[in-house]
Amino acid sequence: MDTPPPLVKRLRDHVRLAAACAFSAVAVLWAVLCMKLTAADMAPALVCGDGGCPRGLGTLVLWAVAAGLAAGGLWWSAVKDRGYRSAVGWTMAVAIALVALWPGWLGFSWLRGPHMDLFSYQAPEGAAAGKPLGSWAGDPATGFVIRARADGVTGYNGEGRHGWGLPAPDGGAVCAMSADTPSGTGLLTVATAGSGCGNRLVAVDITSGKQRWTKDIPKLVGRPSAGGSLAVTATADAVVAYDLVTGAERWRSPLPAGADAMEVAAGPDRVLLLARTGEGVELFALDARTGAVGWRFTVPAGYESPRIVSASPAAAVGDGRLLVFDEAGRPRAESQAPYVPTTGEADWLVAGDVLYASVPERETREVLAAFSLKDGRHLWTRAFDQDWRIRSLAADRYGRIAVVTEGGYTHLRHLAPGTGKPTGEPTVLRGLRLGESFALYGRTFVNLDDGGRLPPIFDVAPTIGW
16 A cells, blocks of 8 residues: 655644544534523523424534534544644644634524623612503604603613603602604693592603693593694593694594593594493594594494504404494404404504504414504414414514514514514524513613513613623
């Protein structure tokens, strides 16, 4: 047998030794990362349980075994040919092994997928803090968010720090807030001493935290609504509309005799009123300019209370069905499956002309369903593997639907609004103190739990390191 030249043999020995060291280093790295996934990232009781295995764990184990076998074969060859006795070879092997750790880490990161954890937060407020009521989003470009409590309203800037504060009046409390803030104006219902909830309507500039105007209105009912150029609220005997910016009264529409207002919603074209009457629960459409009743419709009764979905387009849910109305108040096509619940921990999301709602499926998990508010059609349904609960819905600044789901782990998902298809891998949210109720704005979470035990607001960021 021909003997290779000494130089070629030395080079071959050096390469074999370097490869053995590189595969050994990567195998050890992946073995450590496997233990990290199973023991540190997630609760051990959940590993490969009902919540599934940590993402990428199975493939990573196979990769670690393959790298270990390759390292073993290379070491056997190096020892057999005594190719390990060169100082130059060891120097080159150690250097290459250290370099090999980087692609090994990149492979792990790719298998694991995106993760986020806590970036910054506000300290918990304590038991003395008022009951949280809800939140608003400011300009998405600045990341400004507003959180309302019974004892006042606080604005937080894009870095999560206090931007402004608006306390409740002495002896009074904030008891309701509008869902939307058109023209940068939010509405609060304030109860002063002995007034119940409430007797004062306050319009707030959400950028500066200053009051635009305030009105004392006896016997307010439900939450106010801001839509188009109107601030609308219901009282015990009328629906009253004010100019959203100036507070000037625009019109007042008396309730039908014996009617009890339940809910109002304002839009650019109309105002919807849901009220109990002698006919049952009725939906009234009022002209946004004059307050005149354009049409009325008796909403089907069911075991869940009806709710208004949108004023423009006009839509409501009754008896588990989405009802979308034409200009004359006639229902369009009705969604039959899946049904639309009016109760639940994850609220609805209306984005454009689409309603997104979490819907129970066979009482084992929730799915996300989308419905057209133009004609009532069921557009799509999206189930989430391994996750059985939808915690929060939001529309992000890029037009996607952001969904926080929870199963064995908590995920942040982004879906295409037209199809419900994922726009990327779900992001694992690690170690976040989320309450039963919270809102999501981009990467900012607003906790709305009672008790003051949790950070009122915190931001997340991509995980750096393992």
